Amino acid sequence: MQTDFLSMNNITKVYPNGIVANDGVDFSLRKGEIHALVGENGAGKSTLMKILFGLEHPEEGEILLKGESIHVSSPNVAIEHGIGMVHQHFMLVPSLTVAENMVLGSEPRRGIYTNIKKAESETLELSRKYNLTVEPSARIRDLPVGIKQKVEILKALYRGAEILILDEPTAVLTPQETKELFEELHLLKEKGSTIIFISHKLHEIKELCDRLTIMRNGRSQGVFNVADVTEKEISRLMVGRDVILEVDKGPAAPAEISLKVRNLTVVNDFGKNAVNNISFSLRKGEILGVAGVEGNGQGELVEILTGLQRINFGSVEIEGENIAGKTIKEIRNLGTCHIPEDRMTYGVAETLDIEQNLLADKHDSPRFTGKILTRPKVIRENSLKLIGEYRIKCGSPLEEVKMLSGGNIQKVVVAREFSSDPKLIIADQPTRGIDVGATEFIRKRLVELRDEGSAVLLVSADLNEVMELSDSLIVMYNGEITAFIEDVRSLSEEELGLYMLGIKKQTDGEIGRALHV
Amino acid sequence: MADFFNIIFSVDFGYAVLRVTTPILFAAMGALISDKAGVINIALEGMMLISALTGVIMSALSHSAGLGLLGAVIVGALVGMVLAYFALNLKTDVILAAIAINLIAMGGTVFVLFMVGGDKGISSSLASKVLPRIDIPLIRSIPVLGPILSGHNILTYLAFLSVWVMYIFIYRTPLGLRIRAVGENADAADSVGISVRKIQYTALILSGALAGFGGAYMSMGYVSWFSKNMTAGRGFIALAAEAMGGATPHGAMFTSLLFGMFDALSNSLQTLRVPAEFIQMIPYLATVIGLVIYAANKTEQIKRIQAHQNREARKGAQEVKLL
Structure with a gap:
């Protein structure tokens, strides 16, 4: 029996406007797995991840990392505990270079100056190690979305992330880029990272993930091995009824x-x-x-x-x-x-x-x-x-x-x-x-x-x-x-x-x- | 007309340009640092005015020009901190808070001047000090350039030095990197644990300190007294200079020099028989025209490219018709 690497127990979060975003949610991660978190909008998965990353604070519940209770009061604390997040909207500064974005907030120094050479060499080293190819001296604004995402992942790794939260990472990617991302995530997993993958796309979860947690109306609907459930079952648990994802439509009758x-x-x-x-x-x-x-x-x-x-x-x-x-x-x-x-x-x-x-x-x-x-x-x-x-x-x-x-x-x-x-x-x-x-x-x-x-x-x-x-x-x-x-x-x-x-x-x-x- | 050219092409005029550029340049650097951090400081005008008075009073009380300067800079920084407190802690609109500071400075300095010096217009009753001028040994003896570049107030040299310091600070130091990051994408900075508020506080305090230098120069270098509303819009001209300079230190320096030149021109032309009111208008008119040209130029660039693209597209259109 594998022990849980991270567990969030009985998390309850009520927003000031009275909306119960998380209602006694349990969530657990095993070391080295890719764990999917699925649910409709407003199901509470973003809130749960914000709590884990220190952006929101729960009313109740505790977070255990490697068996010890931790108090994640801010993203800084989350980063110290090795939790990194790749946001859906990239947290990058367009006019800065890749390397500058990487080291922002923990810049290597040489005297009073920023040590840009060191920043670039560290970026390159890390990008080689995880096979996430980026050009350290390129400016973010000149890069396509797929590369920006790699920079975001590298940024989290640079800060020593062992647990990576990816918030709908494929929403902005082409099929080819998605395939590349999946290969990279597999490599990350082999190198010991644990990944939380938030997605709406069920076939991606089937392809990439090991286990999944389904959320609905602020509650967890359970944890499953991805291999044991079908896409239909997942979507039924998500919305509470069968959803026909294929659109039912007859042939078109185009006129003028x-x-x-x-x-x-x-x-x-x-x-x-x-x-x-x-x-x-x-x-x-x-x-x-x-x-x-x-x-x-x-x-x-x-x-x-x-x-x-x-x-x-x-x-x-x-x-x-x-x-x-x-x-x-x-x-x-x-x-x-x-x-x-x-x-x-x-x-x-x-x-x-x-x-x-x-x-x-x-x-x-x-x-x-x-x-x-x-x-x-x-x-x-x-x-x-x-x-x-x-x-x-x-x-x-x-x-x-x-x-x-x-x-x-x-x-x-x-x-x-x-x-x-x-x-x-x-x-x-x-x-x-x-x-x-x-x-x-x-x-x-x-x-x-x-x-x-x-x-x-x-x-x-x-x-x-x-x-x-x-x-x-x-x-x-x-x-x-x-x-x-x-x-x-x-x-x-x-x-x-x-x-x-x-x-x-x-x-x-x-x-x-x-x-x- | 000959008189006009005699004025412009004289060594004195060149000297005067640098002399009047100094306060604009300090304030432009102050505008730059706050702009980079994403909290534009339009209180530079008021900050300069308050610092100018502080410099006069401090130097008169302490009999030391150096302490006067120190006081002016510290008070400038403090006003920057007050602006930051209003904008960042109390969440007032940074523009509105800055307007309030400008208005307070306008009336407040006259009030304090009357309390301390007994006059509502000028500080002539206070025995204030002036910061020293510096003759640069070798440069002094170069013909033409020598008299233009040498013999300025120490703050004039400091102002041009501040451009270089600002460049290094913004583009080469970790704090500069953080300031740029906060100004461009505060969420990104926040997500890597940078305190946006702390950075913006720092920027506004530095901005205030730079305005402090500019204010001290006004009353302890440019002239040797404080007079009512003596900054006369230089803080706002500096904002225009910073924007036109493309928000870079060297760009802001060149546009500051340009505005400085018009300022010097309005001073020099007063010897001609042109109505003084018209001539005094020149620096501000130049600012407005400068901004118009800057904006029109940007639009023109886009239009030119569009026209080019349209020609290309028309060519393409003909090809499609042939299909």
Whole structure:
């Protein structure tokens, strides 16, 4: 019987707003294992890891490391005990070099100076030891996401981490990068590290991890050997019912063109062509996926289509009208709706209540506004109807949006956007970082709207999502379209990865089929 | 017009540029260090004013210019600490707290001046000291350059030395590294156990101390007395210089020199028959124009690149039509 290397016993955490994030949770780690921690958003896994890393303090419970009780009062203490965390949002300083980021906070010195040479040689040594290749003198801002993540892992190792907490590390990676990461994690495990792997992606857990702890509603649902449970069982334990992760959808029936993009070029603030001369069409009744590693022009494309940014060159027609010079409101009036990538900035006003957020795009509609004042009764009816229809979990329509979980906030956004009879839906990362239940719901709605004749542009970094949900697919790399896949079912994940990394590119003729002319 | 050029192309003018750049340069370095730490200090103006008065009073009481300088710098640092306390402990907006300090300095210095010196305008009743000028032996005898570079107040040399010290400090020392990290991504710094608050305190205190040097120079070098509102916006000009200098020590030095030049120009042109009010406007006008050019230049760069890209795209478009 292996003894526990680390155990967290009966952890209870109640936030000041009364939400019980952890309710008597037990969690244990064996030395040298890769342990998955899964659960929906708001299930309490982030809170549990924040407690372990000293960012939050539990009301009850104790943490035992190697049999001894420890009190983790701050990240510093966690680091001293050999616990390191790789955050989902990288904790790196862009203008500093890799080596400078590595040693930040515990810099080697030579006299009054920082000993940069030593910092670089130590970085190199560590990167060789764990086969995490990085260039010590490169600046973080010049590096791709995959490398940044390696720097984060190395940073934790540099500080002597024996236990590594990885918070959804694959969310931002391509399949190839993910594969590389898994190899690196296996090597780390061989060298004696213990890894906690937080993820939503069940197939990754099956592939990588030894054991897993499932959380639901702030409680642990038990610890399992990964080999002993199926993906279905895991997801049932996560959400408490069977979830159909495969999207149930019939073939598309594309009709006339709704969105027409021709020779679109967008220059970003740094003078780079973020979108470089792309052309495609989107027809009613189909879902066109836009795949690609983040930061390859998808964001800019969406900003153009929704009117958040001006067109530099090229043309965009929505429902037969050129949107050049049109305001966001006018574009919306053409029947466009937008699920933004960053829901907290563009999707909701977090300090307003649910009702006001649901009304945000309809505040001037005669249905809700009288001659001078708004019509509270109609507005309340509308909010209650949408809350019910979209199963938004809340106490009342007057609850502040920021008190909701990520999945429910997204449902507020989706409810508002979908309730205005959209002809064109721009869905940018519609299910990012939200729980399986809400994800399933939103995907289903997208398919329903497609079948009702809406045109859907689905931008997603989640490969499963684009591949499952889209009828056709364009792949973006470096601001250009590298491939148009007419029938997504014919595409393998590996091939998609090659297009995403720009290793493979279709001929102009093949890409030109995306115009549907 | 000939008079104008006679003024500009004279040794005296060159000397004057360095002389009037000094307080701007100190304050610009103060702006730089706080900017790097992510807590912009717009109280430099008030800090300089308070330090200028402190220097006069301290040197008059102690009969020592050195102690006057020390007092000015310490008080500057203390005001920096007060700003830090408001902004970091009490969580007031750092801009609002700084505006309050500027306003307090404006009225408070006059009040204290009246209490100590019995005059609301000028400290002529106080026997304050002046910091020494330094003649540099070899450089002094170089033609043209000698009289421009030699014979300045010791603080003028210290100001230019501070640019180099600042460079080493920010880019070569561990504390400088931490300051940059905090200013750019405070969460990242926090996650490796750096106390963001401690670093920002340090930066604001150093910023205040640098403003203290600038203030001491105003009343104990530039002139030998304190007068009401004698900094006359130099703290704000320094903020503009720091921004235009691209937030680097040497960049800020060059823009400080540029603004110093206009300041010197407004001093020298007063001998010409141009309305004094117009001439006194020059340094501030130069600041506004400088910032406009700086901003326009940045936009222009982007536009140029865009135009180029558009041409390329048009070419591409024709190719697509041919398909």
